[in-house]
Amino acid sequence: MARPTPLSGFPELLPRQRAAELAVLDSLRATFELHGFASIETRAVEPLDQLLRKGESSKEVYTLRRLQAEPDTDDSSSAAGLGLHFDLTVPLARYVLENAGRLEFPFRRYQIQRCWRGERPQEGRYREFTQADIDVIGRDELSFDADVEVTEVMAEALSRLPLPAVTLQVNNRKLIDGFYRGIGASDPAAVIRTVDKLDKVGEDGARRLLADQAGLDGAQVEQCLALARISGTDSSFAARVRALGVEHPLLDEGLGDLVRVLDAAAHTQSERFTVVADLKIARGLDYYTGTVFEGRMATHGDLAICAGGRYDTLASDGRATYPGVGISLGVTRVVAPLVARGLLDGSRSVPSAVLIALPSDDDRPRGRTVARALRARGIATEVAPSAAKYGRQIRHAERRGIPYVWFPGAEGAVDQVKDIRSGDQVDADADTWMPPAADLRPHIISPSTRESAP
Amino acid sequence: MARPTPLSGFPELLPRQRAAELAVLDSLRATFELHGFASIETRAVEPLDQLLRKGESSKEVYTLRRLQAEPDTDDSSSAAGLGLHFDLTVPLARYVLENAGRLEFPFRRYQIQRCWRGERPQEGRYREFTQADIDVIGRDELSFDADVEVTEVMAEALSRLPLPAVTLQVNNRKLIDGFYRGIGASDPAAVIRTVDKLDKVGEDGARRLLADQAGLDGAQVEQCLALARISGTDSSFAARVRALGVEHPLLDEGLGDLVRVLDAAAHTQSERFTVVADLKIARGLDYYTGTVFEGRMATHGDLAICAGGRYDTLASDGRATYPGVGISLGVTRVVAPLVARGLLDGSRSVPSAVLIALPSDDDRPRGRTVARALRARGIATEVAPSAAKYGRQIRHAERRGIPYVWFPGAEGAVDQVKDIRSGDQVDADADTWMPPAADLRPHIISPSTRESAP
Numbered sequence: 001m002a003r004p005t006p007l008s009g010f011p012e013l014l015p016r017q018r019a020a021e022l023a024v025l026d027s028l029r030a031t032f033e034l035h036g037f038a039s040i041e042t043r044a045v046e047p048l049d050q051l052l053r054k055g056e057s058s059k060e061v062y063t064l065r066r067l068q069a070e071p072d073t074d075d076s077s078s079a080a081g082l083g084l085h086f087d088l089t090v091p092l093a094r095y096v097l098e099n100a101g102r103l104e105f106p107f108r109r110y111q112i113q114r115c116w117r118g119e120r121p122q123e124g125r126y127r128e129f130t131q132a133d134i135d136v137i138g139r140d141e142l143s144f145d146a147d148v149e150v151t152e153v154m155a156e157a158l159s160r161l162p163l164p165a166v167t168l169q170v171n172n173r174k175l176i177d178g179f180y181r182g183i184g185a186s187d188p189a190a191v192i193r194t195v196d197k198l199d200k201v202g203e204d205g206a207r208r209l210l211a212d213q214a215g216l217d218g219a220q221v222e223q224c225l226a227l228a229r230i231s232g233t234d235s236s237f238a239a240r241v242r243a244l245g246v247e248h249p250l251l252d253e254g255l256g257d258l259v260r261v262l263d264a265a266a267h268t269q270s271e272r273f274t275v276v277a278d279l280k281i282a283r284g285l286d287y288y289t290g291t292v293f294e295g296r297m298a299t300h301g302d303l304a305i306c307a308g309g310r311y312d313t314l315a316s317d318g319r320a321t322y323p324g325v326g327i328s329l330g331v332t333r334v335v336a337p338l339v340a341r342g343l344l345d346g347s348r349s350v351p352s353a354v355l356i357a358l359p360s361d362d363d364r365p366r367g368r369t370v371a372r373a374l375r376a377r378g379i380a381t382e383v384a385p386s387a388a389k390y391g392r393q394i395r396h397a398e399r400r401g402i403p404y405v406w407f408p409g410a411e412g413a414v415d416q417v418k419d420i421r422s423g424d425q426v427d428a429d430a431d432t433w434m435p436p437a438a439d440l441r442p443h444i445i446s447p448s449t450r451e452s453a454p
Numbered sequence: 455m456a457r458p459t460p461l462s463g464f465p466e467l468l469p470r471q472r473a474a475e476l477a478v479l480d481s482l483r484a485t486f487e488l489h490g491f492a493s494i495e496t497r498a499v500e501p502l503d504q505l506l507r508k509g510e511s512s513k514e515v516y517t518l519r520r521l522q523a524e525p526d527t528d529d530s531s532s533a534a535g536l537g538l539h540f541d542l543t544v545p546l547a548r549y550v551l552e553n554a555g556r557l558e559f560p561f562r563r564y565q566i567q568r569c570w571r572g573e574r575p576q577e578g579r580y581r582e583f584t585q586a587d588i589d590v591i592g593r594d595e596l597s598f599d600a601d602v603e604v605t606e607v608m609a610e611a612l613s614r615l616p617l618p619a620v621t622l623q624v625n626n627r628k629l630i631d632g633f634y635r636g637i638g639a640s641d642p643a644a645v646i647r648t649v650d651k652l653d654k655v656g657e658d659g660a661r662r663l664l665a666d667q668a669g670l671d672g673a674q675v676e677q678c679l680a681l682a683r684i685s686g687t688d689s690s691f692a693a694r695v696r697a698l699g700v701e702h703p704l705l706d707e708g709l710g711d712l713v714r715v716l717d718a719a720a721h722t723q724s725e726r727f728t729v730v731a732d733l734k735i736a737r738g739l740d741y742y743t744g745t746v747f748e749g750r751m752a753t754h755g756d757l758a759i760c761a762g763g764r765y766d767t768l769a770s771d772g773r774a775t776y777p778g779v780g781i782s783l784g785v786t787r788v789v790a791p792l793v794a795r796g797l798l799d800g801s802r803s804v805p806s807a808v809l810i811a812l813p814s815d816d817d818r819p820r821g822r823t824v825a826r827a828l829r830a831r832g833i834a835t836e837v838a839p840s841a842a843k844y845g846r847q848i849r850h851a852e853r854r855g856i857p858y859v860w861f862p863g864a865e866g867a868v869d870q871v872k873d874i875r876s877g878d879q880v881d882a883d884a885d886t887w888m889p890p891a892a893d894l895r896p897h898i899i900s901p902s903t904r905e906s907a908p
Contacts, residue, residue: 002771002772003551003552003554003771004501004504004548004551004552005552006552007497007499007501007536010497010499011497012494012495012496012497012549013494013495014553014556014557015492015493015494015557015563018492018493018494018495019492019493022493033805033834034805034829034832034833034834034835035829035834035835035836036804036805036806036834036835036836036856037804037805038469038472038473038803038804038805039469039472039473039476039805040467040469040472041466041467041472042466043461043464043465043466043582044498044568044570044582045461045464045582047458047461048521050458060521061520061521062518062519062520062521063518063519063520063521064516064517064518064538065516065517065519066515066516066517066572067502067514067515067516067517067537067572068572082461083521084518094458095466097457097458098457098458098459098460099468100457102468103468103469104803104850104853104854106839108804108836109469114498116498118520118521118522128497128498128499143839143840145818145839146839149837152822264822267826317456317457318456349492349558350490350491350492350562351487351488351490351491351492351493352490364599368606368718372721375488375489378488379488380487380488380489380490381488381489381490382489382490382562383603385560385597385599385600386597396558399558400558402490
């Protein structure tokens with residue numbers, strides 16, 4: 001068999017890189033769970049009619065077919081109607097409706113799973129990718145406190161990742177909708193769609209579109225652009241909005257809500273992580289009704305790594321309506337470009353903190369006993385595959401990044417353990433020796449954080 | 455939208471059930487990592503020609519198609535040639551060849567991922583399911599120590615799951631091949647294929663097949679059946695093989711190997727978990743050459759939950775050959791039937807150990823401060839969604855299985871925390887109070903283990 005080549009759009013990681021991704025996923029999960037969000041997973045497939053409800057995404061869907069489906073069974077027809085999910089929101093809406101009678105509301109869940117889109121592959125756009133979503137779903141009602149909560153949770157989750165600088169941009173649809181109404185825009189939705197393109201078309205382009213497509217006059221256009229220029233990491237941005245002199249009840253409500261969201265994440269602000277109220281963030285999609293989110297990384301800011309917001313109707317089944325608020329983090333969009341640029345790696349390619357060296361092949365049972373004693377205290381340990389010369393066994397550890405090599409002592413002598421990075425070698429007892437906590441597991445090495453994080 | 459119905463063959467779990475599955479997956483991962491096995495994940499898709507190399511599985515494959523593939527791009531032709539992987543061995547072989555120059559051998563990896571098969575759904579057979587595989591892959595050579603190691607690792611992993619009784623059956627192809635040669639069988643492979651069907655056809659059926667298809671005479675048939683009846687949980691089974699009086703060098707080698715494997719797992723034997731040398735285990739597939747494994751659960755023993763063995767050629771690229779040994783555990787085959795029968799569940803539907811009750815809505819900021827202090831010490835905590843009457847807030851916790859409700863004290867008074875199972879309520883400080891370790895995370899409740907395991 002010839003050497004296979006990678007499939008474009010389907011990124012895979014080497015073991016060391018995967019160790020870094022796993023550390024990212026573990027960190028996200030730990031934060032979500034500390035806040036009491038429950039894990040769910042949904043099946044990878046959904047009925048095609050569900051996936052295509054929003055017509056715009058139809059070209060991105062992978063459909064499934066059984067290779068040898070028998071045409072005379074109803075089974076084949078249902079299989080023909082299945083596609084792989086392209087996000088975790090459509091499956092969540094279906095899961096909530098299907099299990100509504102067995103879930104407790106507000107239903108707070110996280111979901112870390114792969115999604116698939118048949119897009120043209122390029123950096124940041126993959127055909128298979130991992131998403132990490134948090135959402136809070138209510139039945140018929142959902143307090144604004146849920147918006148505050150998902151902001152706080154995702155801000156904490158992002159702030160704990162030892163990654164290049166991340167910014168979480170927040171805005172509020174009511175705020176901008178009220179502002180556009182307050183200046184007398186006749187079609188606020190058209191203004192929102194235009195402002196959403198601001199980064200792409202620039203201010204001059206936006207001026208033309210706001211006049212041509214949203215029917216604004218020159219003064220209104222300038223007010224819109226003035227609002228879009230406002231951003232800030234604390235509540236002082238509100239005074240700058242007020243200074244524009246526009247009045248509308250929706251604007252007041254949205255402004256108050258946005259300040260609350262920003263305050264809730266104040267404790268997560270750092271050099272590497274910023275939450276910012278950014279009034280040009282509109283999110284083009286119609287279903288957002290309140291808070292909206294976008295997240296970006298300093299290293300590749302052109303593509304959002306986070307997106308989400310408040311939707312008054314995630315799902316509805318005739319008896320009840322399910323409003324929700326959530327944020328989706330593109331794990332692959334974060335990890336894959338950093339890995340590709342050498343900006344993210346694991347500290348070693350195996351979980352092992354210790355390699356047990358073998359003086360001779362007859363010592364294997366003794367080596368396994370030592371290994372078992374270390375593992376019983378949570379120290380990941382492997383035994384050398386053969387009793388080669390010690391130099392070769394140490395190189396075995398070095399090539400994998402294993403920090404410690406254990407030498408079983410000769411008859412009656414004590415064992416010794418060597419830190420192969422420093423060369424330090426000390427007497428050790430398998431029932432008591434412990435490596436420093438930072439050496440217990442592989443950790444993330446990310447040059448942009450200027451240090452390896454434990 | 456009408457209430458959706460489940461898709462047959464695509465099992466999904468409610469949050470409490472998912473908490474139990476997650477505990478199973480965490481336990482497996484912890485064991486694999488303690489032994490130094492590295493995590494990898496492969497893409498969900500493989501080229502169809504790779505998936506169909508073993509012709510027998512062709513009808514099980516789901517193929518992918520982009521819904522709106524443009525026929526004039528070469529992209530569409532490659533997408534048309536993709537299918538979802540039906541196991542984790544075919545992707546492993548491809549991954550090893552693709553990355554051979556960047557992996558260290560022996561390459562010890564675990565892989566926990568979903569697989570898809572277009573099979574007719576029934577209990578124990580799913581169209582989407584999670585597998586947990588461990589394998590050790592060598593380049594050109596791989597010591598028998600690897601067989602011993604994967605047995606030990608999977609035996610430890612299975613023995614730590616708080617599940618109904620599990621048996622891991624082990625045999626050795628050399629042992630039975632040598633035995634069949636030793637009694638003068640002209641086609642040992644035909645004998646192996648027949649013995650593999652023993653459970654299905656019974657001894658009388660096997661007698662006919664061994665005579666008709668493997669060409670054995672009556673005495674040879676009875677020798678084969680006598681061997682197949684031998685099983686044992688320690689090395690004493692070897693004497694019963696010897697007592698059959700058959701001699702062959704391969705038999706000697708296989709017998710010694712099987713004894714070593716059994717000895718390596720001796721420390722994992724318990725009431726709930728057994729490793730047994732079972733000489734009727736043959737595994738029909740041609741590519742196994744030494745150790746073979748099958749695992750079963752007492753609650754639904756008809757379907758193997760584990761399978762694997764030694765294969766001398768996992769992959770080959772003209773320059774090198776990659777032998778391997780591995781075991782695949784069907785996580786969904788274990789979890790889904792137990793969940794369906796009510797034999798497996800989580801202790802609660804959320805990670806939260808504590809619910810912060812709110813005396814009034816004005817106390818929400820104080821509630822969030824308490825929650826943050828608890829989370830900082832690793833205690834999963836959520837804040838009540840509204841300041842309802844305390845009785846209603848306690849029921850909110852009860853319905854989710856949250857064991858503790860925290861009551862912020864009035865001005866100047868200390869906080870209190872109530873164990874809502876016992877009703878005990880005590881003064882507590884958010885900076886020092888700690889629940890018992892068993893309450894920190896959801897755990898598995900499995901009636902068959904007669905207790906809830908922490």
